[in-house]
Amino acid sequence: MHVGDPLATLRNSHFRYFLLVRLCLTLATQMQVLVIGWQVYEFTHSPFWLGMIGLTGALPFIGVVLFAGHFADIIERKKIIISAAGVLCMCGVFLWVFTLNNQIFLRKYGIAPVFALVFVSAIAKAFVTPSLFAFLSQIVPRNQYHNASAWNSTVWQAGAIGGPAAGGLLYGFAGITVTYFIALILIVLSVLMMGFIPSKPLPAKQNKESLYESVKIGIHFVFKTKEIISALSLDLFAVFFGGAVALLPMFADQVLKIGPLGYGLLRAAPSVGAVIMGAVLVYYPPLKNTGIKLLCAVFGFGICMILFALSKSPLLSFSLLALSGAFDSVSVVIRATILQVMTPDEMRGRVSAVNQIFLGSSNELGEFESGVAAKLLRLIPSVIFGGAMTLFGTAFTSAVSKSLRNLHLKEKI
Numbered sequence: 165m166h167v168g169d170p171l172a173t174l175r176n177s178h179f180r181y182f183l184l185v186r187l188c189l190t191l192a193t194q195m196q197v198l199v200i201g202w203q204v205y206e207f208t209h210s211p212f213w214l215g216m217i218g219l220t221g222a223l224p225f226i227g228v229v230l231f232a233g234h235f236a237d238i239i240e241r242k243k244i245i246i247s248a249a250g251v252l253c254m255c256g257v258f259l260w261v262f263t264l265n266n267q268i269f270l271r272k273y274g275i276a277p278v279f280a281l282v283f284v285s286a287i288a289k290a291f292v293t294p295s296l297f298a299f300l301s302q303i304v305p306r307n308q309y310h311n312a313s314a315w316n317s318t319v320w321q322a323g324a325i326g327g328p329a330a331g332g333l334l335y336g337f338a339g340i341t342v343t344y345f346i347a348l349i350l351i352v353l354s355v356l357m358m359g360f361i362p363s364k365p366l367p368a369k370q371n372k373e374s375l376y377e378s379v380k381i382g383i384h385f386v387f388k389t390k391e392i393i394s395a396l397s398l399d400l401f402a403v404f405f406g407g408a409v410a411l412l413p414m415f416a417d418q419v420l421k422i423g424p425l426g427y428g429l430l431r432a433a434p435s436v437g438a439v440i441m442g443a444v445l446v447y448y449p450p451l452k453n454t455g456i457k458l459l460c461a462v463f464g465f466g467i468c469m470i471l472f473a474l475s476k477s478p479l480l481s482f483s484l485l486a487l488s489g490a491f492d493s494v495s496v497v498i499r500a501t502i503l504q505v506m507t508p509d510e511m512r513g514r515v516s517a518v519n520q521i522f523l524g525s526s527n528e529l530g531e532f533e534s535g536v537a538a539k540l541l542r543l544i545p546s547v548i549f550g551g552a553m554t555l556f557g558t559a560f561t562s563a564v565s566k567s568l569r570n571l572h573l574k575e576k577i
Contacts, residue, residue, distance in 0.1 A: 170446045173312045178303045181360045183319045186296070188354035189249065190320050192347040193289075194327025196259065198431055199335055199343050200278060202424055205413040207275050211543070214410050215535015220279045221286040226521060229290040233517025234378045236291075237510060241299040242363045244291055249355045251288035255281045256348035263341040290520070297516035301504060302364040310449045310573065313500040317493060318442030324435035332428015367509035382514025389506055394561060394568035395458060395499045396519060401557025402462045402495070405550040408469060409434075410534040414543055420478045433482045434489030441490035445497050454498055455571035459562050461494035466554030473547035501573055 173179050204213050236244060258281055304312040334343040387393050408415070409431065416427035450457045468488035475481045499519075507515045537546035562569060 170311065173304050173308050173315055176304060178361050179312065179315075181357050182296075182300065182303055183315065184357045185245075185354045185361075186316060187319050187323045188350045188357065189252075189292070190323025191327045191330070192256070192350035192354070193252075193285075194324050194431075195331035195334070195343060195347040195350075196256070196285075198328045198331035198428060199340055199347075200259075200282065201410070201413055202335065202427065203278065203340065204275055205417075211411060211414060211535045211538040213275075213535070214413060215538075216279070217282060218410055218535070220282045221289075224283050224286040225290045228287050229294065229517045229520045230379045230382070230514070231375065231517075232291040233294040233382060233514040233520075234375055236295040236298050236513025236516070237378070238366070240363055240366065241295040241302070241513070242358065242361065244295040245299065246355055246358050248288040248291040248295070249351060249358070252285060252292075253348065253351050253355070255285045255288070256344065256351050260341065260344040260348055263344055293520050294513045294516035297503070297519075298512035299364065301509065301512055303361070306505075309504040310451060310497075310501045311446065313504060314442060314446045314449060314497050317496045317500060318439055318446065321435040321438035321442055321489070321493060324432070324438070326432075328428045328431030328435075330428075332425050332431070335428070336423075336425045379514065382511055383518055385507075385511060386515055386518045390565065390567040391455075391502055391571050392506060392515075394455075394565035395502055398458065398462055398558065398561045398568070399495055399499060401561075402465050402492075402554045405553035405557070408472060408534060408547045408550065411538055411543060411547065414538070415481070418543065419476065420481060422478050426478060429482060430485060433485035434492065437486035437489035437491075438493035438496075440486075441493035442497070445493065449501075449573075450494060450498055451573040454502075454573045455565075455568040458495055458498045458568070458571075459558055461491045461498075463555060463558045464488075464491040465495070466551045466558065469551035469554065470548050473544045473551065498573070502571075505573065 200217060201214060204217060208214075232244075259278070262277060300312060300316065301309070330346070331343055334346060386396070412430045413427055416422050416424070416430055420426065420430075422429075465488050468484050468491065472481055472484040472488070475484060503515060503519060534546065534550065537549060540546070541549060
């Protein structure tokens with residue numbers, strides 16, 4: 165179903181700068197994640213330590229993001245984004261400097277400082293994420309939320325393609341130091357682009373609450389809104405159990421034997437499918453039978469993960485990951501639109517923070533789960549298990565959530 169003008173939000177210069185900020189930050193962080201993953205794998209050759217990267221990022225994120233959401237509702241969001249991006253810049257500087265004498269550094273300190281920077285970066289990301297989500301609603305009108313969500317998701321996925329692909333190429337041909345330096349430059353560019361967007365006044369709040377009350381109200385709103393909690397729970401299963409991203413270095417090395425460049429292509433594959441699907445959703449947004457489409461997308465994602473685990477062909481593995489990304493793109497756009505449409509303006513920071521507890525942190529916790537499962541079950545059975553759990557979660561959510569099954573976003577906009 166074609167709805168409205170698919171290019172409407174792109175005519176908004178503030179939104180275009182917002183997308184550039186999103187793109188630069190995504191490219192930079194994805195490049196860093198790829199290089200850190202390969203760096204840790206080369207040093208340890210252990211799936212457990214690959215999983216620990218995710219846990220190290222998840223714990224501070226979970227501990228901080230609810231408070232960050234509260235601050236996004238009481239402090240000018242642009243200031244939070246720029247400040248947090250500044251912290252990411254400092255972490256990028258240290259990652260780059262540490263590699264100027266990489267072998268000496270690793271022999272003396274090991275990988276502990278890398279994990280420390282992952283920890284600090286996670287805190288900064290916890291402030292960036294809800295502030296970006298809330299700031300988006302101040303840039304575009306309500307009747308364009310679905311269009312803005314589709315473009316925002318597409319640009320994020322484009323960055324998630326370019327980041328691993330560029331990171332793999334740079335790492336393979338120019339080395340780790342150059343790769344970290346390019347990532348640092350991209351973070352600096354994101355700060356500069358943010359400066360072109362004027363500050364937006366915060367929505368008026370009816371009541372002043374304490375920090376504890378503010379966070380409690382945000383959590384309560386999410387859990388009492390059935391469509392939101394059902395969508396978040398569904399994606400939680402898929403992200404926590406279904407992803408195999410943390411194990412891709414092992415698949416690239418042990419199963420497919422395609423090296424760091426091939427690993428970068430595998431990391432980019434889900435986003436290739438997601439960008440293609442994102443372009444489709446810009447023109448044909450899933451506003452009718454939305455809940456059914458969400459359930460089908462997550463179910464398809466689980467099937468792709470099971471088939472990926474069984475594949476021995478690099479081309480087939482890439483294709484399955486790309487298809488999983490297409491399914492995931494449907495889920496991301498629907499969930500983002502549900503949150504934007506159903507959340508009051510003065511609560512967007514807190515609701516986004518709760519969303520990130522479910523999904524942003526579950527990405528990292530999912531990486532930890534993947535590492536532990538691979539250690540206990542072995543590589544391929546662990547991914548099959550994760551895909552099967554995703555299918556179970558989809559079936560369970562479909563059975564218990566009538567409000568999600570009957571959701572039509574067209575009626576809400």
